[in-house]
Amino acid sequence: METKSSDQDQELHFVFMNYDPEYERLRADRSTKNGAYELDMYLSTKHDELLARTLQPGTYKKTLSLVIVDGFAVEISDEQAELLRTAKGVRLVEKNQELA
Secondary structure, three states: OOOOOOHHHOEEEEEEEOOOHHHHHHHHOOOOHHHHHHHHHHHHHHHHHHHHHHOOOOOOEEEEEEOOOOEEEEEEOHHHHHHHHOOOOEEEEEEOOOOO
């Protein structure tokens, strides 16, 4: 279990998930308002559950779920990013890079 991180140690990371047939099915059917809502809810719940399973409550801040790809943005420490990299279903975790 990781230790509680201070806010200064946290940076924005993007987390991308492995292939998910349910995501693909919902994404193909998002042309209706209800279909888009179902996709948004599915991804938000899936991402929230992954974070709750992997990290301690109150040590991270999810900022958004991405619909165009199965992924999300979260403010976490580098240690927490390492934990997420080993979580089941996670394909890639990358720190946000600021362009000058």
